[in-house]
Amino acid sequence: MSEFLNAFSGGIRLAKIAADARLEIDEVFKRLSGDVLHASNGVIEIERVPKTSTLNAIYRVAMQLAATESTDAESIAARRVGSKSSSWTHLAEWIPSEQGYPCVVAFAGSRNTCLDAQALSAVLSDMLSYAGTGRKLLEIMNRAGVGASEVSPENGADKPKA
């Protein structure tokens, strides 16, 4: 029976490392979401969601029929706080790993593999500063009646108008 002891403890050790890495990644996303929520004056939330959540019903069916993409693909997506679950806007593709790292953020024709939390934070910052992402976030804010002029670059948005 002892032949399995090393394998067992190795698996447990790796599972703990992976769990720590996933927690670390969750923290990065929590900071991202918190900062965007603050900067958008409480209008926008950002989450990792199944990619199907960012598609309308017709695209969802087409994707399943074409089978060009795994149906468990994930998006980094934004929506107006409190809106219905089907209204996520896709910002980037999110490709996690069982071990936490490496993980991948793909947007604007670029696939960015991240090997640690610092790298993930930098890539997510790039995603936010990309013009295409800005346009999508602005659209969400406009729909919510919060214009870009109400967002301060340093401190996030001013308080909403009464």
Added chain:
Amino acid sequence: MIHRASPSIGICWWNTGLSPLSRPRASDSQIEFAAGTLAEIVKNSAIDLIALGEVHENDLLAFQKSLSHDFLIHVGREQSNGLYFDTALLYRGDKFKLISSETQTVNHGRARLKVGELVGLLCLENKSRLNLVISHWNSRLRMPDGSSPRDAFGTAVKKLADDLLDRGQEYFMVVGDFNDEPYSKPMAGSMLATQDRSLALAYKGYLYNPFWRLIGESTYSKLGSAPLGRGGTYFFHEDYSTRWKVFDQMLFSPAFLKPSQFMLDERSIKIEDGGSLLEKMMEKEGRIIDHLPVLCRIDLGAAYE
């Protein structure tokens, strides 16, 4: 199950040295020499896909003009998140359709590195998708052997290969100038690019690297004669130990090793040193060509019916 015999495609990678970081530095005669050399290779080896490094759009136009068949030019993004890409693809428009392209970066702490460009091509002959990564990894001058960012290159390519496989895309090739030898840690360790074909076939997650067998002198010496040969793909005059390196390589996912839509003809793997390429590389003054092209052939099979 019917498997029809079909033609083959030729693939070439060459780091031309003409325009590092896409900044032109070559004279007209140097561009002309490179274009003439490439045209000869394409003609003699029936090349259909030409992946190139250190090129500028002007170089590509000169190449295109000198080629006998109609080649289309694909220049990936020159700049992505502060990184400069200097690779490109020339491809036969009557044989391939370009269906996607995506730059690849890897981020490690504060380091941001260009891994390559993933190009998706539809082969019109067998209606199958070929995924090609064209890579030009950072020079070892700024990022020496054994530095951990170099390992990140291999980790990123492996993650990409695994993700493509998860999506059912099994034909995945990586070509380029890796500035690393086949036995280096980023290639053999992080990327699992093995010289062991059986291992690559037996276990998920490996790539096959046939360039191990091209390490070493290409000619045999005899008493009284030492013919000019080459010991790799890249020649660095100033190196204190071995001036020749096998930095230019082609790596294959295991699907290329069995009867399928794309089958590697391993005998075709070659470092091209014909014409006056070797002499050009040995020039001590004013030379800019320091890499030799590498070639392979892929036999095409129809999809199994």
